[in-house]
Amino acid sequence: MTRARVALAATAALLAALDLGLKTWASRALAGGTSVDLQVIQLRLAFNSGVAFSLGDTLPGGVVLGATGLIIAGLAVFAWRATRTATLPMRLGLGAVLAGAIANLVDRAADGVVTDYLHTGWFPTFNLADVFITVGGAALVLARLRTTDSTPKGSAA
DSSP: OHHHHHHHHHHHHHHHHHHHHHHHHHHHHTGGGOEEEOSSOEEEEEEESSSGGGTTTTSOHHHHHHHHHHHHHHHHHHHHHHTTTOOHHHHHHHHHHHHHHHHHHHHHHHHSSEEEEEEOSSSOOBOHHHHHHHHHHHHHHHHHHHOOOOSOTTSOO
């Protein structure tokens, strides 16, 4: 169990650091309206004072920061406890979701906004932390769907 918890924390820390490093790079390299066209996606700097899809962007920054901090704390406690029985795909999914959430929280804590830099033209601009949250959430759903019920049919629960 200790190894699984260390792996969860290491996964979250490594992925969060990767995202924060890319946000730092994007803030410098894409400043002043610079963009990079990579065909399918553009690298373009944007800032989001809200949460997903700019929800809550009119709320005071402290409220957004506090609420997301509480949600992340709850998620971290859940992930820590769940590692005891979670499969590897579930632990990786939890690590990815935690990484993305923590990275966005750390980024927001500095100036009240989250740095976004991935732009498709048809979807709101986002960042790697958002990808981690989405892919991690999908991994959790898929892992849960693949989990079989160990209770034999016809027996009382």
